[in-house]
Amino acid sequence: MYEFKYHRPATVRQAANLLVKNEDSKLIAGGHTLVPVMKQRLASPAHLVDLSHIEGLDTIEMKGRALVIGATAKHAEVATSATVRETIPALAELAAMIGDPAVRHKGTIGGSLANNDPTADYPAACLALGATIVTNKRRLKAEEFFQGLFATALEGDEIITRVMFPLPKKAAYVKFRNQASRYALVGVFVAKRPSDVRVAVTGAGSNGVFRVTAFEEALKKRFSHKVLDGITVPAEGLNSDLHGSAEYRAHLISVLTRRAVEAANAKP
Amino acid sequence: MAKISLIVNGNPVTANVDPRTLLVQFLRENLRLTGTHVGCDTSQCGACVVHLDGRAVKACTTLVVMADGHEVRTIEGLAADGAPLHPMQEAFREHHGLQCGFCTPGMIMTAVDLVHRKGHELSEETIREELEGNLCRCTGYQNIVQSIAAGAKAMAKSDLA
Numbered sequence: 001m002y003e004f005k006y007h008r009p010a011t012v013r014q015a016a017n018l019l020v021k022n023e024d025s026k027l028i029a030g031g032h033t034l035v036p037v038m039k040q041r042l043a044s045p046a047h048l049v050d051l052s053h054i055e056g057l058d059t060i061e062m063k064g065r066a067l068v069i070g071a072t073a074k075h076a077e078v079a080t081s082a083t084v085r086e087t088i089p090a091l092a093e094l095a096a097m098i099g100d101p102a103v104r105h106k107g108t109i110g111g112s113l114a115n116n117d118p119t120a121d122y123p124a125a126c127l128a129l130g131a132t133i134v135t136n137k138r139r140l141k142a143e144e145f146f147q148g149l150f151a152t153a154l155e156g157d158e159i160i161t162r163v164m165f166p167l168p169k170k171a172a173y174v175k176f177r178n179q180a181s182r183y184a185l186v187g188v189f190v191a192k193r194p195s196d197v198r199v200a201v202t203g204a205g206s207n208g209v210f211r212v213t214a215f216e217e218a219l220k221k222r223f224s225h226k227v228l229d230g231i232t233v234p235a236e237g238l239n240s241d242l243h244g245s246a247e248y249r250a251h252l253i254s255v256l257t258r259r260a261v262e263a264a265n266a267k268p
Numbered sequence: 269m270a271k272i273s274l275i276v277n278g279n280p281v282t283a284n285v286d287p288r289t290l291l292v293q294f295l296r297e298n299l300r301l302t303g304t305h306v307g308c309d310t311s312q313c314g315a316c317v318v319h320l321d322g323r324a325v326k327a328c329t330t331l332v333v334m335a336d337g338h339e340v341r342t343i344e345g346l347a348a349d350g351a352p353l354h355p356m357q358e359a360f361r362e363h364h365g366l367q368c369g370f371c372t373p374g375m376i377m378t379a380v381d382l383v384h385r386k387g388h389e390l391s392e393e394t395i396r397e398e399l400e401g402n403l404c405r406c407t408g409y410q411n412i413v414q415s416i417a418a419g420a421k422a423m424a425k426s427d428l429a
Contacts, residue, residue, distance in 0.1 A: 101401060
């Protein structure tokens with residue numbers, strides 16, 4: 001790891017000022033992506049701005065009709081939060097499937113979204129549930145926030161402060177893990193929302209998380225896995241590597257979407 | 269350099285560190301607490317697991333500056349020198365939950381955290397799931413799982429948490 005200067009702001013405003021003042025600075029919260037990448041010398045920021053000590057940035061609460069999760073809420077906190085389990089149990093289940101227990105004690109929702117790893121779980125939830133990502137500057141809809149591999153709409157001095165999830169009628173997330181890395185080879189989040197159905201896929205797309213509109217339209221007519229019979233996902237645009245071909249991933253998307261719909265329907 | 273103060277195994281510790289110092293480096297090299305091991309150094313194997321504010325974390329992926337003002341517990345902090353072993357340590361001894369022993373400190377710290385979160389009656393399935401982030405290349409896990417189930421029960425009757 002190369003040298004850096006460490007900053008510990010007490011507020012989001014202070015953190016944003018540090019980003020403006022110091023060129024080549026990076027935010028850190030849980031550090032479970034950034035620290036490994038810095039150890040490999042793939043990243044070498046001159047300044048690290050630590051968000052993990054900003055008070056109130058990890059609050060989980062219902063506000064109006066939305067579940068609001070603070071940016072530094074850890075995966076373990078989302079997984080065990082009574083509020084999340086009552087309102088969007090699929091989101092708590094997703095958080096419980098990230099990494100391992102020690103990773104879940106450090107990794108944060110804001111960090112995961114800002115990183116936008118193409119195999120991360122949270123992006124699928126945000127896209128399917130129609131979440132709004134709130135920053136110190138503005139509100140971004142999930143579909144405008146995610147912009148490809150490790151790319152987001154965030155500007156250099158922009159900090160995610162919280163994520164707002166409108167409550168779905170039903171939802172479920174099903175993940176097929178890569179046996180070695182345990183990341184999602186394919187993960188599918190299905191949400192039946194008051195006005196429509198959304199199906200978001202992580203792990204498979206060569207340009208990151210995406211929606212499967214053909215499945216969404218069929219499921220909007222009737223929310224049953226049976227309506228998916230005969231509809232296939234094209235392999236074009238999907239990842240192909242030693243872990244699985246694009247065709248294999250396309251097949252998995254169909255299988256996992258069915259399982260997710262069944263799981264969503266099985267929830268009380 | 270950054271000045272840090274933290275509590276390690278109940279003792280206050282103050283030091284001046286390079287901000288890039290990892291928690292595991294600090295524990296091993298500055299404090300000579302070499303029970304916490306570095307296995308993979310990529311947050312996968314769990315040999316470096318310690319408790320930070322009571323929760324299991326991977327010390328190889330934690331900057332010690334970020335632990336400033338917090339509380340750390342390592343394998344050395346489970347039972348006092350010369351005193352009887354912590355029940356989870358004793359269970360690993362009794363049930364032969366180790367061969368080479370390299371992964372053991374991390375296994376035990378993970379197991380103790382698991383008991384704190386999920387209680388004293390743990391199913392085999394729960395234990396195996398919770399060991400997702402701890403690798404052992406000797407035992408095949410069977411005896412580790414048995415050790416943790418027994419240690420969890422024994423912790424219910426012990427004064428050591």
